[in-house]
Amino acid sequence: MTYSDLNTPLRTIMTPGPVEVDPRVLRAMSTPVVGQFDPAFTKIMNEVMEMLRHIFQTKNKWAFPVDGTSRSGMEALLCSIIEPGDKILVPIFGRFGYLLTEICERHGAEVHTMECTWGDVFDPADVIKEIKRVHPKIVALVHGETSTGRLQPLEKIGAACREMNVLFTVDGVASIGGTDLKVDEWFIDGLVGGTQKCLSVPSGMAPITYNERIEEIITARKKVERGISTAEDRKQELERDHPIIRSNYLDLSMLQDYWSSRRLNHHTEATTMLYALREGLRIVLEEGLENRFNRHKFHENALVSGLEAMGLTLFGSPSCKLPTVTCVNIPEGVDGESVRQMLLQEFGIEIASSFGPLQGKIWRIGTMGYSCRKENILFTLGALEAVLIRHGVRVHTGRALQAALDSYSLIHREPVGQ
Ligand SMILES: Cc1ncc(COP(=O)(O)O)c(C=O)c1O
Numbered sequence: 001m002t003y004s005d006l007n008t009p010l011r012t013i014m015t016p017g018p019v020e021v022d023p024r025v026l027r028a029m030s031t032p033v034v035g036q037f038d039p040a041f042t043k044i045m046n047e048v049m050e051m052l053r054h055i056f057q058t059k060n061k062w063a064f065p066v067d068g069t070s071r072s073g074m075e076a077l078l079c080s081i082i083e084p085g086d087k088i089l090v091p092i093f094g095r096f097g098y099l100l101t102e103i104c105e106r107h108g109a110e111v112h113t114m115e116c117t118w119g120d121v122f123d124p125a126d127v128i129k130e131i132k133r134v135h136p137k138i139v140a141l142v143h144g145e146t147s148t149g150r151l152q153p154l155e156k157i158g159a160a161c162r163e164m165n166v167l168f169t170v171d172g173v174a175s176i177g178g179t180d181l182k183v184d185e186w187f188i189d190g191l192v193g194g195t196q197k198c199l200s201v202p203s204g205m206a207p208i209t210y211n212e213r214i215e216e217i218i219t220a221r222k223k224v225e226r227g228i229s230t231a232e233d234r235k236q237e238l239e240r241d242h243p244i245i246r247s248n249y250l251d252l253s254m255l256q257d258y259w260s261s262r263r264l265n266h267h268t269e270a271t272t273m274l275y276a277l278r279e280g281l282r283i284v285l286e287e288g289l290e291n292r293f294n295r296h297k298f299h300e301n302a303l304v305s306g307l308e309a310m311g312l313t314l315f316g317s318p319s320c321k322l323p324t325v326t327c328v329n330i331p332e333g334v335d336g337e338s339v340r341q342m343l344l345q346e347f348g349i350e351i352a353s354s355f356g357p358l359q360g361k362i363w364r365i366g367t368m369g370y371s372c373r374k375e376n377i378l379f380t381l382g383a384l385e386a387v388l389i390r391h392g393v394r395v396h397t398g399r400a401l402q403a404a405l406d407s408y409s410l411i412h413r414e415p416v417g418q
Contacts, residue, residue, distance in 0.1 A: 154186045
């Protein structure tokens with residue numbers, strides 16, 4: 001049997017992830033593989049740790065990627081600090097709050113949730129009130145909720161957690177590299193980012209950072225280091241005051257020994273993915289965090305102007321809109337999936353649908369990382385208008401692109417970057 005050469009279509013990816021990979025990252029991925037303890041490689045590991053600290057805006061010692069998709073980072077962080085019966089508060093304002101809840105429950109936590117309407121975020125005062133009532137060990141919260149396109153303010157919640165000696169862990173998967181996220185200044189104890197969104201690196205690694213408050217817990221749960229564990233070791237481990245972390249793959253006490261100068265063998269590092277992450281981080285730092293955040297806002301403005309000029313309305317409260325995801329209400333009587341399909345088939349553009357109560361009600365358009373470019377915004381607006389006309393929607397013909405062009409020319413010059 002023979003198979004053809006790998007030949008994927010070139011797409012314009014305007015989803016909330018995965019997005020288009022920066023060509024520089026693709027080139028870095030063809031760099032020859034070296035052994036994971038080769039000094040040439042351990043140097044790259046150290047560089048990635050240093051670059052991550054800049055991007056996370058932290059002085060934390062620990063900042064490294066977990067091999068696996070973003071949820072592997074979330075699960076590594078949570079399973080390494082949750083001991084069975086620990087109370088955790090998860091404020092839910094979209095799909096990924098449910099993911100946090102599920103991870104915590106699977107690791108034996110007593111999870112308390114609070115919910116707000118999808119399309120909104122929490123007033124920090126309400127979360128703080130709930131922390132005072134529940135007295136959790138951990139608050140686990142999403143920063144940029146891609147399912148609803150909302151951005152939860154974190155600073156006040158972080159400060160309250162620190163004051164009450166509660167650990168604050170955050171899912172920054174969709175916000176890191178696209179919108180401001182200050183780990184130290186906002187009192188975040190543990191944070192997980194994503195590669196496949198605003199960093200424009202393929203999915204497959206989860207950069208994380210955590211401080212000494214978390215390190216202390218992890219260290220207390222460390223396995224005895226004997227290389228192999230006998231039945232007797234395992235029996236004793238089950239009886240310890242602070243039980244060992246139940247996952248081997250995601251045990252941060254072992255991962256940190258691999259990422260420290262000790263370089264204790266754990267897994268076989270995904271060398272090619274680390275090359276990709278290194279290049280993605282280098283691009284972010286070359287552009288500069290502030291420039292990059294401004295660039296995301298700049299293209300978001302043009303997209304929103306175009307959509308509104310076309311006569312479409314946006315979903316969700318504008319005061320907490322996530323700059324990297326724009327949610328559009330699907331006009332009454334329109335088959336949202338048919339529109340998405342036509343965009344893909346006729347124009348090679350991918351936009352996203354949503355989940356749960358929002359399925360069939362909104363489209364989500366991502367403006368993230370390398371995908372967040374002027375030509376992509378203009379192409380998407382033009383194509384969407386054409387497809388909507390084909391679906392019988394009475395749009396304000398011709399206005400979307402003009403509004404977007406106006407938005408671009410109002411500012412005259414694109415921010416540094418792209
Ligand atoms: C906010 C948020 N958190 C977590 C995840 C889970 O990431 P992954 O699918 O890479 O495991 C996603 C994925 O889209 C996300 O948008």
